[in-house]
Amino acid sequence: MALVERSLLGPGPSNAYPEATAGLAAPMLGHLDPEFLAMLDETGNRLRTVWGTANQRTLPLSGTGSIGMEAAFVNFVHPGDVVVVAVNGLFGERMCDVAARYGAEVVRVDHEWGTPVDIERVLAAHPAPAIVAAVHAETSTGVRSDIKQLGAALRERDERTLLLADCVTSIGGEQIELDAWNVDIAYAGTQKCLGVPPGLAPFTVSERAWQHRVEKPTTWYLDLGLIGNYVTGGASGGRAYHHTAPTAMVASLHDALGRIIAEGMPAVATRHREAGEALQAGLQEMGLELFAAEGHRLHQLTSVVVPEGVDSADVRKQLLTDYGIEIGGGAGKYASSVWRIGLMGQNARLDRVEMLLGALKRVLGR
Amino acid sequence: MALVERSLLGPGPSNAYPEATAGLAAPMLGHLDPEFLAMLDETGNRLRTVWGTANQRTLPLSGTGSIGMEAAFVNFVHPGDVVVVAVNGLFGERMCDVAARYGAEVVRVDHEWGTPVDIERVLAAHPAPAIVAAVHAETSTGVRSDIKQLGAALRERDERTLLLADCVTSIGGEQIELDAWNVDIAYAGTQKCLGVPPGLAPFTVSERAWQHRVEKPTTWYLDLGLIGNYVTGGASGGRAYHHTAPTAMVASLHDALGRIIAEGMPAVATRHREAGEALQAGLQEMGLELFAAEGHRLHQLTSVVVPEGVDSADVRKQLLTDYGIEIGGGAGKYASSVWRIGLMGQNARLDRVEMLLGALKRVLGR
Secondary structure, eight states: OOOOOOEEOSSSOOOOOHHHHHHHHSOOOOTTOHHHHHHHHHHHHHHHHHHTOOOSEEEEESSOHHHHHHHHHHTTOOTTOEEEEEESSHHHHHHHHHHHHTTOEEEEEEOOTTSOOOHHHHHHTOSSOSEEEEESEETTTTEEOOHHHHHHHHHHHOSSOEEEEEOTTTTTTSOOOTTTTTOOEEEOOSSSTTOOOSOOEEEEEOHHHHTTSOSSOSOSTTOHHHHHIIIIIOTTSOOOOOSOOOHHHHHHHHHHHHHHHHHOHHHHHHHHHHHHHHHHHHHHHTTOOBOSOTTSBOSSEEEEEOOTTOOHHHHHHHHHHHHOEEOEEOOGGGTTTEEEEEOOGGGOSHHHHHHHHHHHHHHHTO | OOOOOOEEOSSSOOOOOHHHHHHHHSOOOOTTOHHHHHHHHHHHHHHHHHHTOOOSEEEEESSOHHHHHHHHHHTTOOTTOEEEEEESSHHHHHHHHHHHHTTOEEEEEEOOTTSOOOHHHHHHHOSSOSEEEEESEETTTTEEOOHHHHHHHHHHHOSSOEEEEEOTTTTTTSOOOTTTTTOOEEEOOSSSTTOOOSOOEEEEEOHHHHTTSOSSOSOSTTOHHHHHIIIIIOTTSOOOOOSOOOHHHHHHHHHHHHHHHHHOHHHHHHHHHHHHHHHHHHHHHTTOEEOSOTTOBOSSEEEEEOOTTOOHHHHHHHHHHHHOEEOEEOOGGGTTTEEEEEOOGGGOSHHHHHHHHHHHHHHHTO
16 A cells, blocks of 8 residues: 655644654664663753753653653642642643542643633633643643743742643744743653654653652553653662663664754744744635634644634645645544644644645635 | 674564665655555554454554554543553553552552463453453463453453454464454554554454543644544544654554554464464573463563573673674563564564574573
């Protein structure tokens, strides 16, 4: 059967950077091989660079992005802890589910989808929560929230509350400064702006948060104490086997991060911004309405209102079959009234913009 | 920096089948693309073939082998359930840890490492446990246990007890007939005899076990009810997005399984047996002692006693640096007194046997 080639311009996965594909296909190493461990260390360093953090505990977890969310709650929620969750889309919604499974007393701060997190309302929701959780770039709506300002406000109020940020769709697509923003726990995915296939969840935790972790979480697989003994070395400095690291995926992430850092994170962010701005301008010129609130729109992921009288699924199907272009539907109640168009990683390029605009114009007959 | 090529002859990961590597590097598909969903369905079919089961719920979980163990317990242990675990190596040991985290009353049946599971003792441990768990092929010791006989004995006693089998090192390396053996829950890894890089955990569950699952497990990521809605379709037949499937890894597994099935599972099992027998004969001719009990030795993974006066780590290091060959040390208290040599998947070949025997002979000066 012939292989099918797609332009993955949905909310992720995106097409991989060529370096990521080459990394996947490179000769395999064992998970205890000194060469592999050096690569794992360097991957940690590169994640620190891209994320703007000095956290020692910065590592790729062995699962897709969602496993990062799970690890963030299972390792840091003590039963009965108050966790304030800013909900402005599907992934904030999911945080509430996950946190509750681990015994948190969840305080939701609901927002209209398409709008950014309202920091005042989050602060007012509880005077002294154990954790405040928010999504930096909401994949479900295409909205960016101001994590920097949220972190500053929280730290001004007290020294105790931990700030947890979902960076799945922001990492590698825009400048992030976790340490300067006072973020304590963050997770991400590889399949968006990092330009790596899905399968790993970059994760980082501050020393302050580490002191408040759950000593023996219910999960064995995501027990950060055990994983840390392998990835960053135990108290004795040695590395203890925990589970077999997904070596090919780590190599792929390592090589994609190398490429991003060689290009320079500021330049990569600019590339994403320019592609996103060109796309958004082009869509509006076509008479389409953008879904996310102005001033808070992601460049790497654009949400578009499906015009009246147009069948969302038909358009997506036609783009896929006639042009090999995948774009996404909306999430939740916006499933059929919003499209999501991603220009992430390797796809954050002007040629992709023209290709998508041209194809969409034809399909919509505009 | 030059890429390093290794012969991965330890307890896993093993070198990938060429088809698996090609699958990794094929053009990426989105996790909701019809082409990808067809590939996922076919991967389920192929897993059913290799595992000898008709279970509808047969799928690759998005993590390494250990996530299969976690999923097996978190989804089927109700707090207070009696779980009898046959412990004859590291992975039986780990099952006790994982089961206890989810509230099981664990009844351990300890065996000397290197020996197979004693079915009479397992049966005698408790008259009516909720689950009996055992490892088919113990990666830590190189021992095979008779899961078929265990299943028959359990089913003869009652209809209620679920049988859970770890197939991480057996899948794809020997004939398995889960349905005929009365296994209810099984998990595996991709990086051993399936010849795929680490990163997925094949998983299967019988209808009988499904009826006894935990409706809302603590984990969100491994909630089989939610995952099933995506992988096998929900009650309505539609597929609901859960998490982004690791598409490149699934393609790799799909292609390696295709190759195994084309060769034929009986032929693949014979290839593993012949390679293992040749290795074990050669090691004994060299005057080395095998660790696993005779008559219960795996062909795909051979455990060898490190000879008196020989430094285990030195030998492994010399094999790695001078020959590019990775073999494993022992596990647990046998870390430095046992070597583990795997001939799995692509490496279950006579040329690998000669290469390893020749190199080991030189290094040991025999």
